[in-house]
Amino acid sequence: MSTSPARILVADDDRAIRTVLTQALSRQGHEVRSTGHGRTLWDWIADGDGDLVITDVMMPDENGLDMVPRIRKLRPDLRVIVMSAQNTLMTAVKAAQRGAFEYLPKPFDLNELMAIVDRALETPQESQTGKSGDEEGDDRLPLIGRSAAMQEIYRALARLMNTDLTVMVTGESGTGKELVARALHEYGGRRHGPFVAINMAAIPRELIESELFGHEKGAFTGANERKVGRFEQAEGGTLFLDEIGDMPLEAQTRLLRVLQEGEYTRVGGRTPIRVNVRIVAATHRDLRKLIREGTFREDLFYRLNVVPIRLPSLRERLEDIPELVNHFLMQASEEGLPRKTLSAEAMGRLKAHRWPGNIRELENMVRRLTALYSHDVIGVDVIETEFSENNISEAAPSAEPQSLSESIERHVREYFDAHEEDLPSNGLYDRILREMERPLLNVTLEATRGNQVKAAEVLGLNRNTLRKKIRDLGLEVVRGTK
Ligand SMILES: Nc1ncnc2c1ncn2[C@@H]1O[C@H](COP(=O)(O)OP(=O)(O)OP(=O)(O)O)[C@@H](O)[C@H]1O
Numbered sequence: 350m351s352t353s354p355a356r357i358l359v360a361d362d363d364r365a366i367r368t369v370l371t372q373a374l375s376r377q378g379h380e381v382r383s384t385g386h387g388r389t390l391w392d393w394i395a396d397g398d399g400d401l402v403i404t405d406v407m408m409p410d411e412n413g414l415d416m417v418p419r420i421r422k423l424r425p426d427l428r429v430i431v432m433s434a435q436n437t438l439m440t441a442v443k444a445a446q447r448g449a450f451e452y453l454p455k456p457f458d459l460n461e462l463m464a465i466v467d468r469a470l471e472t473p474q475e476s477q478t479g480k481s482g483d484e485e486g487d488d489r490l491p492l493i494g495r496s497a498a499m500q501e502i503y504r505a506l507a508r509l510m511n512t513d514l515t516v517m518v519t520g521e522s523g524t525g526k527e528l529v530a531r532a533l534h535e536y537g538g539r540r541h542g543p544f545v546a547i548n549m550a551a552i553p554r555e556l557i558e559s560e561l562f563g564h565e566k567g568a569f570t571g572a573n574e575r576k577v578g579r580f581e582q583a584e585g586g587t588l589f590l591d592e593i594g595d596m597p598l599e600a601q602t603r604l605l606r607v608l609q610e611g612e613y614t615r616v617g618g619r620t621p622i623r624v625n626v627r628i629v630a631a632t633h634r635d636l637r638k639l640i641r642e643g644t645f646r647e648d649l650f651y652r653l654n655v656v657p658i659r660l661p662s663l664r665e666r667l668e669d670i671p672e673l674v675n676h677f678l679m680q681a682s683e684e685g686l687p688r689k690t691l692s693a694e695a696m697g698r699l700k701a702h703r704w705p706g707n708i709r710e711l712e713n714m715v716r717r718l719t720a721l722y723s724h725d726v727i728g729v730d731v732i733e734t735e736f737s738e739n740n741i742s743e744a745a746p747s748a749e750p751q752s753l754s755e756s757i758e759r760h761v762r763e764y765f766d767a768h769e770e771d772l773p774s775n776g777l778y779d780r781i782l783r784e785m786e787r788p789l790l791n792v793t794l795e796a797t798r799g800n801q802v803k804a805a806e807v808l809g810l811n812r813n814t815l816r817k818k819i820r821d822l823g824l825e826v827v828r829g830t831k
Contacts, residue, residue, distance in 0.1 A: 355470050358399040359383035360390040361432070362408045370403065373459055374466065387411020394420055399427065401469050403462075406433040406440065414440070417447040428469045432457060436495040441507035442536050452507060454500040491532045492525060493676045494669035498661035502529070505658055510537040515608075517593075517653050518631040520660030523709030526631040527591060529660065534587040539627055542586025547579045550592040557600045559616045562607075568617025580613065583626040593653065594634035594645060605649045628653065635755070663704040663711060665766070670700050673708065677715035686719045694729040702736065757785070787822055790815070799828035 357379050359370050367383040374381045382398065384390055387408045393399060402420065404413035417429050428450040433440050436454045444452035451465045492499070506529065509516060516533060518526045527546065534544045552560050559568070563578030579588060590596075596604070607613040608628070612621040630653045639645035663670070674691060682688035691699075704710055714735060718727050761781065764773060790808070797803040805815040819826060 353470075354378045354380065355400040356380045356382065356398065357466070358390060358393055358402045359404075360387060360402070360408060360413065361385065361405040363405070366405070366432075369459065370462075373463060377463065377466075379466075385409075387413060387416060391416060391419075394424060394427065397424075401466065402427060402429045403466070404429060404431060406431060406435055414443055414447060414449075417444070417449050421448040430462075430465055430469060432462075436500060436503075438492045438499075438503045438506065438532065441503040442510060445507040445510055446536075452504060454495075454504070491535065492528060493673050494666060495672065496661075496666035496669045498666045499669065502658065502660065505656075506532060506536075509533060509656060513538075513627045515628045515630070515653055515655040516658060517656070518629065518658045518660060519636075520631075520633065521662045521705075521707055522633045523707035524633075524660040524662055525708055526633075526660060527589065529658065530587070530589040530591075530629040530631060533629055534589075534627075537587075537627075539586050543583055544587050544589065545579050545583035546589040546591055548591040550595040554597045554600075557597060558603055561600065561604070562613050562615055563618075564616035565618040568615070572617065575615075578615065580607070580624060580626060581622060585625055586627070588626045588628055590628060590630040590653075592632055592634075593630040594632040594636055594639055596645075598644065598646070601646045601649050605646060605652060608649075608652045638754075663707045667700045670711070671696055673711055674699065674715055677712050678719065681716060681719040687725070689719050689722075689724070690726050692726055692728045695727050695732045698729045698732045757781075783822065786818065787824070790818060790822065790824055794819075794824070794826055799826045801826065 357374050359367055359374075359381055360383070361367050361370070362385040364385065367385065371381045371383055382393060384393075385408065387404075388410050390402070390404060391411070394402065404416065406413045413431055414433070417431065420427060420429055429448075430451050430453060431440075431444045431449040432453045432455055433444075434455040441452045441454075450469045453462060453465065492503070510533065516530075518529050520526055530546070531544060534540060547560060549557060559572070559576060559578065561578050561580055563576050563581055564572050566572060566575045590604075603613075607624060612623045614621055636645050636650050636654075640647045640650060674696065678689055678691075699711070706713075717735065718731065722731055724731070790804070793804045793807055794801070797807065801815055801819070802812060805812045808815065810818075818824075
């Protein structure tokens with residue numbers, strides 16, 4: 350075992366969980382006292398017992414989360430690990446705000462819990478964060494979804510709330526990057542300051558620097574007034590740099606300098622202005638690829654990528670669809686549209702879709718359904734009509750045309766995803782390469798009208814090699830086509 354034996358108090362009304370935890374912790378040499386009641390846990394704590402607490406949230410007589418501030422007050426050195434099956438962002442955030450050492454969504458991985466226990470018993474007390482618990486957010490959920498993929502995000506967000514660390518949010522278009530940036534702001538220490546968003550892709554390139562940093566009157570033709578930049582507007586708050594991959598290189602250089610030096614001047618100005626903003630950047634592009642292509646600065650990437658958060662696509666969390674749909678249906682009815690529901694079959698059909706536009710696509714679809722159809726219960730036929738009428742191509746991967754390597758990456762990912770917990774069978778490398786060879790040779794042969802000598806030249810292959818490949822792959826060469 351990695352830590353010295355400790356006395357651990359466990360509270361959970363589920364006997365099976367108490368047993369599993371007691372066994373696992375005892376195996377590590379710890380002494381465990383467990384109960385199904387919050388009240389009993391509190392008595393033990395008040396008696397001065399325990400070096401660490403592991404508690405569930407929902408217990409018959411107490412809410413574990415509500416106990417955390419009381420425990421922290423009575424025994425500030427006692428660390429509390431909160432487990433919960435409630436699994437929303439708010440549970441994670443509240444646990445962090447109230448001063449829990451860690452939050453663990455149920456069902457949890459026992460090894461992970463053991464690692465957290467080790468950390469809780471090892472880390473020096475001063476490093477424990479957690480705020481006074483004032484002004485917690487209300488119970489409206491900013492992010493919907495309880496899938497395992499989202500649990501990871503919630504836990505990361507809860508840890509980041511009370512820091513000023515720069516965060517880089519990546520994920521396909523429509524996966525909720527802006528929503529995450531807002532949540533970081535609204536539940537964090539800067540929530541009383543402004544949240545300012547700027548989308549690099551939406552601003553003409555030549556104006557980006559003055560948008561960001563402002564300009565003095567007369568700084569360039571057309572600068573008739575002094576203009577306050579977004580950095581200045583975001584003073585004391587959060588600046589959300591959306592589509593950072595679209596930032597022109599000159600602006601990147603300037604941004605890098607600002608981040609390094611902690612101050613900047615307006616365009617055409619001289620007085621340095623100190624920066625006091627938390628930066629959250631986002632992109633749906635592969636920045637590493639842009640770095641290789643020379644359009645994104647590597648040093649800026651490392652400045653921004655301090656804490657990376659990758660948002661899952663909707664395809665990776667199809668189990669969240671019912672909750673998301675109900676959320677959007679509810680939202681529509683709050684806006685005065687009739688309240689609708691979906692049949693189970695319709696919901697099933699939504700889960701079978703690929704959702705290239707992710708949550709935005711789902712949200713738009715639900716809106717259309719509520720506005721256009723009079724039925725109270727929306728059936729699968731309506732969904733089918735929607736998919737076909739809107740000509741939603743199941744194959745369309747994203748709004749942008751993809752490069753070859755991106756589309757290969759997508760296919761390989763899907764291939765792995767399709768195996769869920771398992772891995773594909775051995776020999777994947779050759780299988781994938783064959784898949785790529787086939788269209789490459791076919792299209793080239795088509796273009797040379799079946800002329801193998803020419804095709805070999807174009808491909809840069811030896812004629813015999815090409816012939817062998819054609820044979821091995823069983824390709825049909827049609828001469829004189831096209
Ligand atoms: N987890 C979620 N729960 C509820 N709504 C969500 C969630 N994620 C995204 N949305 C909704 O989906 C829409 C798209 O989200 P958002 O604009 O944050 O995506 P994005 O990743 O920033 O997209 P883009 O890259 O296209 O700018 C928004 O209307 C947002 O409210």
